[in-house]
Amino acid sequence: MAVRFDNRVALVTGAGAGLGKCHALLLASRGAKVVVNDPGGSTAGQGGSNAVADTVVDEIRKSGGEAIANYDSVADRAGAERMVRTAIESYGKIDIVVNNAGILRDKTFSKMELDDFDDVIKVHLLGSVYVTKAAWQHMIDQKYGRVVLTTSGSGLAGNYGQSNYGAAKTGMIGLMHNLMTEGAKYNVRINSISPVAATRMTEGLLPEQMLKKLDPRQVSPAVAWMCSEECDATGEIIAAGAGYFARVKLVKGAGAVVGNGEIATIEDFVAAKEQIFDLNGAAPYSKTIDDDTRRILGMA
Numbered sequence: 001m002a003v004r005f006d007n008r009v010a011l012v013t014g015a016g017a018g019l020g021k022c023h024a025l026l027l028a029s030r031g032a033k034v035v036v037n038d039p040g041g042s043t044a045g046q047g048g049s050n051a052v053a054d055t056v057v058d059e060i061r062k063s064g065g066e067a068i069a070n071y072d073s074v075a076d077r078a079g080a081e082r083m084v085r086t087a088i089e090s091y092g093k094i095d096i097v098v099n100n101a102g103i104l105r106d107k108t109f110s111k112m113e114l115d116d117f118d119d120v121i122k123v124h125l126l127g128s129v130y131v132t133k134a135a136w137q138h139m140i141d142q143k144y145g146r147v148v149l150t151t152s153g154s155g156l157a158g159n160y161g162q163s164n165y166g167a168a169k170t171g172m173i174g175l176m177h178n179l180m181t182e183g184a185k186y187n188v189r190i191n192s193i194s195p196v197a198a199t200r201m202t203e204g205l206l207p208e209q210m211l212k213k214l215d216p217r218q219v220s221p222a223v224a225w226m227c228s229e230e231c232d233a234t235g236e237i238i239a240a241g242a243g244y245f246a247r248v249k250l251v252k253g254a255g256a257v258v259g260n261g262e263i264a265t266i267e268d269f270v271a272a273k274e275q276i277f278d279l280n281g282a283a284p285y286s287k288t289i290d291d292d293t294r295r296i297l298g299m300a
């Protein structure tokens, strides 16, 4: 059975170019009504042009789909509310939010201005918070919602010169892990995509030979699945690029109990270091107080 989005309303942020555009086109081609959000600025988030979102809306309409543009910034709380209002006023509801908008202000931490840190956090992390928050209660009330966050290997693993971006991208994972619990009983599911794709954001950062093989359309099937009724996952991260998809998970090793029932000394910790760092037998870190800790506390 083909995965379809008939009678579903989606908001895709930063949908005027790159990955967001591919996500919006795919959702619309399968029947979703799409709010194409994009203020159309530079990779650093400066300037703007309505034409960026308008072009994608035109493309969707020409192919027989339904779409409407919004030019607000996700970093603006009122703007985030307007995006969701556009969906509700134009199409009656909001079912899907793809938080995709992003900017870059790369510099080593030594050289980075704090304004560049703030601005990147505002677009990626707070932008995702503002847009998701604006849609959240509608999703809870209608007992249906699909939210996608766009994380990055730069946050999950780290990348030189991207402390602001990496912090924002991993902050989203904390957001996801908490919202997944709050949304679960209302059929509101939230997952993250960790993409790699040739877009203006990676131009000059990745080698040309690699970029040729990284068509951004290769990421969208995973995002579209996360947006679908068929999506039975919540709180998951999927790495995607070049047709390769893989689940990413924060894991915890088997660990060691040290100190023989007394307060452990630094030396106790050092003596058990090999065991503490060993990831053989690692399992997903899935609870605030996990089963191992409960067992050790005698509360399992």
Ligand code: NAD
Pocket: 013, 014, 015, 016, 017, 018, 019, 020, 037, 038, 039, 040, 041, 042, 043, 045, 072, 073, 074, 075, 099, 100, 101, 102, 103, 123, 127, 150, 151, 152, 153, 194, 195, 196, 197, 198, 199, 200, 201, 202
């Ligand atoms: P891109 O620059 O082509 O697209 C980003 C889009 O977001 C642009 O159209 C831009 O105008 C829009 N945008 C920027 N600031 C905005 C704001 N304040 N409000 C709304 N829209 C805004 O880059 P891309 O590679 O397509 O990036 C899409 C997302 O994927 C970003 O979140 C990025 O961090 C993430 N990502 C990309 C890669 C990759 O390999 N390309 C890797 C990891 C993560």
